[in-house]
Amino acid sequence: MDKSFYTIFKTFFKVGTMLLGGGYVILPLLQSELVEKKGWIDSDGLCEYYALGQSVPGIIAANISIFVGYKLRGQIGALSAVLGIVTPAFLAIILIASMLEEIVNLSFIQSIFWGVGIGVIMLLFLATKEMWGKSIVDKFTCFVFFASFILSACFHVSPAIIIILAIISGIVYRKIEPKIEEVQPNILEECEK
Amino acid sequence: MIYINLFLQFFHIGLFSFGGGYATLPFLYHIAEVQKWYTVKQLTDMIAISSITPGPVGVNVATFAGFATSGIFGAIIATTSVILPSYILVIIISKALEQFESNKNVRAAIYALKPAGCGLLAAVGIDMFVNNVNLLGMFLFAILFVVSMKQKRDPLFYLGISAVTGLLAGFLHITN
Numbered sequence: 001m002d003k004s005f006y007t008i009f010k011t012f013f014k015v016g017t018m019l020l021g022g023g024y025v026i027l028p029l030l031q032s033e034l035v036e037k038k039g040w041i042d043s044d045g046l047c048e049y050y051a052l053g054q055s056v057p058g059i060i061a062a063n064i065s066i067f068v069g070y071k072l073r074g075q076i077g078a079l080s081a082v083l084g085i086v087t088p089a090f091l092a093i094i095l096i097a098s099m100l101e102e103i104v105n106l107s108f109i110q111s112i113f114w115g116v117g118i119g120v121i122m123l124l125f126l127a128t129k130e131m132w133g134k135s136i137v138d139k140f141t142c143f144v145f146f147a148s149f150i151l152s153a154c155f156h157v158s159p160a161i162i163i164i165l166a167i168i169s170g171i172v173y174r175k176i177e178p179k180i181e182e183v184q185p186n187i188l189e190e191c192e193k
Numbered sequence: 194m195i196y197i198n199l200f201l202q203f204f205h206i207g208l209f210s211f212g213g214g215y216a217t218l219p220f221l222y223h224i225a226e227v228q229k230w231y232t233v234k235q236l237t238d239m240i241a242i243s244s245i246t247p248g249p250v251g252v253n254v255a256t257f258a259g260f261a262t263s264g265i266f267g268a269i270i271a272t273t274s275v276i277l278p279s280y281i282l283v284i285i286i287s288k289a290l291e292q293f294e295s296n297k298n299v300r301a302a303i304y305a306l307k308p309a310g311c312g313l314l315a316a317v318g319i320d321m322f323v324n325n326v327n328l329l330g331m332f333l334f335a336i337l338f339v340v341s342m343k344q345k346r347d348p349l350f351y352l353g354i355s356a357v358t359g360l361l362a363g364f365l366h367i368t369n
Contacts (some may be wrong), residue, residue: 058279060213089248115359135307148312170305
């Protein structure tokens with residue numbers, strides 16, 4: 001099977017073009033392109049990379065692409081995959097952003113933005129709800145949620161500091177409450193969905 | 194030097210954002226408040242456009258914020274530096290995959306990171322709600338909320354309803 005820089009780039013470029021709204025559609029897209037059409041990896045492998053992609057910081061779609069690209073052809077594969085997934089997003093935004101200044105002052109565009117702003121808050125609410133379902137599993141995780149929320153909303157603490165505090169608290173908590181390991185999900189369990 | 198600062202800001206977003214999709218937003222929101230490279234209102238517009246543009250939302254909105262800060266060169270730096278930590282970490286992890294998956298500290302960290310990412314996103318959502326939503330906005334939000342309770346829908350569905358409502362409200366001069 002052809003695994004040249006260009007082929008890998010082209011495949012991920014196609015996936016990047018079809019990704020719309022939230023990253024949650026990436027799994028079926030990769031399933032169709034990488035598993036069914038190209039046969040580069042199998043379903044279980046893809047599932048594993050999907051789960052791993054969520055366990056690494058950064059943009060999940062990019063993480064998965066780098067994992068798969070690296071598996072296919074090492075550094076070259078990783079580079080071509082990430083360029084492929086990012087380029088459509090980059091070009092689309094450059095195009096829109098350069099036209100934006102001319103249209104943004106039109107009053108009907110302002111009205112649309114006003115409405116869409118409310119829609120965005122709704123999307124944030126839905127994303128929070130979905131993350132809540134996946135991440136708040138016991139008293140400790142509930143505490144971390146409210147502590148992060150209060151530090152950010154009331155005290156405007158930098159998100160990076162909150163994330164570092166969360167990492168430390170998780171590791172310390174495991175030391176003082178070793179039985180908690182049963183609750184901590186295995187990274188690969190994410191695959192089930 | 195704006196470009197170095199831009200690199201550092203977006204690199205730290207890539208390194209610390211957890212939870213995908215909208216996880217970069219708390220960081221971009223913080224930048225709007227502290228660095229003032231763009232306003233919160235501009236960020237809301239960027240998120241809206243990014244949600245209906247091809248590509249991962251996190252990449253779209255990083256490119257956009259970089260462009261808003263210092264044009265096309267800013268966009269290139271922002272996009273590259275938000276991806277760079279992922280690139281480095283994924284390659285390191287790929288080389289030691291089994292140790293990573295079974296490491297107890299990694300699992301404990303992820304266990305605590307997920308609710309923290311969720312709390313950060315909730316804080317942004319509430320802040321945006323309090324600062325941007327007037328009476329008519331609350332009415333629109335309530336409708337969207339009721340619709341979302343009935344069944345799960347595509348993000349584009351909510352943005353579509355919101356855009357049409359905004360357009361109508363604009364014609365009737367009632368958005369403010």
